[in-house]
Amino acid sequence: MEASLSLPFRSVRPRLHRAPATTSFVTCGLRNSTRRPLWRSDVLSTEAIRAVQSLKLAKSTPRLNHVLSTTLARLLKSDLLNTFAELKRQNEVDLALKVFEYVCKEEWYGTDFALRCDVIQLLGKNKMVALAEVVFSGLLKEGVELDARAYAEMIGAYLSADMIENAMQTYEKMKAAGCTPNEFTLMILIRNLEKAGEKDLVEFVKRDCVEYLDSPKKFLEEVERKYPKRRSFDLV
Structure with missing residues (x-):
């Protein structure tokens, strides 16, 4: 789909x-x-690594939406955005887009210009x-x-x-x-x-x-x- x-x-x-x-x-x-x-780091935190692993394990399963809501809700802003960046790096398109949608709904999110450009790049690549x-x-x-x-x-x-x-x-x-x-x-x-x-x-x-x-x-x-x-x- x-x-x-x-x-x-x-x-x-x-x-x-x-x-x-x-x-x-x-x-x-x-x-x-x-x-x-400034939020981007070459070294992922333990929380971001676990989030990426959990999302990949739940991919293509009925548990994905539940894992998304529970896993991402526990992350700090920097870890949440780094989770997106790592999924993008691994070309996990569907998961990266779901994290992006989640980020857009956060109260602290305004318009992260670089993040939007990263999404366009990911979509263009695919x-x-x-x-x-x-x-x-x-x-x-x-x-x-x-x-x-x-x-x-x-x-x-x-x-x-x-x-x-x-x-x-x-x-x-x-x-x-x-x-x-x-x-x-x-x-x-x-x-x-x-x-x-x-x-x-x-x-x-x-x-x-x-x-x-x-x-x-x-x-x-x-x-x-x-x-x-x-x-x-x-x-x-």
Whole structure:
């Protein structure tokens, strides 16, 4: 059964999340234009580990909803969010989404921008584009001004499903909204459009590199060095 999301959209004061163009080259850290939240830790607590194990054991059983409510209710905020992060890391999509829904209903939850971007990334990785659109549009409904990462994750979700027209439309909306494309956004567009044989669109995006990046030549050389055309590029 296909996963679904039920999110309580909230009206919040618009927040600016724009990342200026930089001169750094393509690295694994380019995705994280949104600052890493303080609650994230590379070391899981015992409580978070037990929560992940309990949820995985109860997966696909009638006990899952009971385990979700009883297990998550005992967790501190940091452990709850780290439980989501670990399930995402293990690509436990259904469980991660259930934890995300639980988080959204907590009284302390406002709009965790980085968390929403993580969810879009997870959904895009698994080609669950319709749900990624729900989360993305939810940010807009809540009055959040999106940053480059949010747009890039949605663009990436479309590209993972070979929805090139949708990806380019989102890219144009990004620019129209005054959000400057960063290197990660431009990189995933160039590499995936090249893989799809969209030469004209590749040249279009490369021209944008000249407009939006301080060192476009070095950036394009670095992209070509890291991801030569003969190799396939894994989006997420």
